[in-house]
Amino acid sequence: DVKVTQSSRYLVKRTGEKVFLECVQDMDHENMFWYRQDPGLGLRLIYFSYDVKMKEKGDIPEGYSVSREKKERFSLILESASTNQTSMYLCASSLGTGGAGANVLTFGAGSRLTVL
Amino acid sequence: GQNIDQPTEMTATEGAIVQINCTYQTSGFNGLFWYQQHAGEAPTFLSYNVLDGLEEKGRFSSFLSRSKGYSYLLLKELQMKDSASYLCAVRGGNSGGYQKVTFGTGTKLQVIP
Numbered sequence: 142d143v144k145v146t147q148s149s150r151y152l153v154k155r156t157g158e159k160v161f162l163e164c165v166q167d168m169d170h171e172n173m174f175w176y177r178q179d180p181g182l183g184l185r186l187i188y189f190s191y192d193v194k195m196k197e198k199g200d201i202p203e204g205y206s207v208s209r210e211k212k213e214r215f216s217l218i219l220e221s222a223s224t225n226q227t228s229m230y231l232c233a234s235s236l237g238t239g240g241a242g243a244n245v246l247t248f249g250a251g252s253r254l255t256v257l
Numbered sequence: 258g259q260n261i262d263q264p265t266e267m268t269a270t271e272g273a274i275v276q277i278n279c280t281y282q283t284s285g286f287n288g289l290f291w292y293q294q295h296a297g298e299a300p301t302f303l304s305y306n307v308l309d310g311l312e313e314k315g316r317f318s319s320f321l322s323r324s325k326g327y328s329y330l331l332l333k334e335l336q337m338k339d340s341a342s343y344l345c346a347v348r349g350g351n352s353g354g355y356q357k358v359t360f361g362t363g364t365k366l367q368v369i370p
Contacts, residue, residue, distance in 0.1 A: 172356050181362065186357065199357065231299060248299035
């Protein structure tokens with residue numbers, strides 16, 4: 142089974158701090174995604190990447206950046222955390238090529254970030 | 258961009274059948290997913306439709322009409338463990354964004370005895 146691992150399950154940070162959320166997948170997937178999930182708003186796409194060093198903005202990229210230097214790792218960066226970035230962050234990956242099954246997203250367990 | 262609509266909440270009785278609808282408007286379409294998410298857990302994959310028609314997988318079926326921008330998830334023989342949120346998601350976008358997957362806000366299903 143594909144495993145998507147998020148480095149921290151719970152984080153508490155202060156306003157203005159730089160925050161790194163790390164995500165690693167172990168099955169050579171091409172595509173990786175960062176979402177945040179908030180009550181009533183569902184899953185909203187922040188950024189995604191379809192190849193090493195490639196990134197595309199999602200629907201809510203403001204206040205975030207990403208890095209994909211290696212295929213297996215996709216990092217989400219909050220340059221200066223703010224209280225409205227308190228949320229559950231979910232990383233996902235998909236194979237990308239090879240039929241319908243290649244497009245299925247596998248999610249990590251999530252990282253709950255609280256910004257004080 | 259993508260706009261995806263699904264009901265916020267539904268309640269159904271154990272053993273019954275429930276249909277969860279999803280409508281979407283998209284600038285590019287490369288398939289529609291349904292995911293299940295139990296409270297406090299990550300979403301898990303249920304189904305993926307690319308072509309029109311019905312896909313059946315055990316107690317769960319998913320239907321797609323691309324011309325109408327419409328899908329539904331059908332759950333049969335409901336069990337208490339089916340109480341969860343059901344997320345409709347659309348894959349697609351323009352140019353390099355075709356791998357983009359956008360989710361609706363989810364439908365919270367409560368199964369009652």
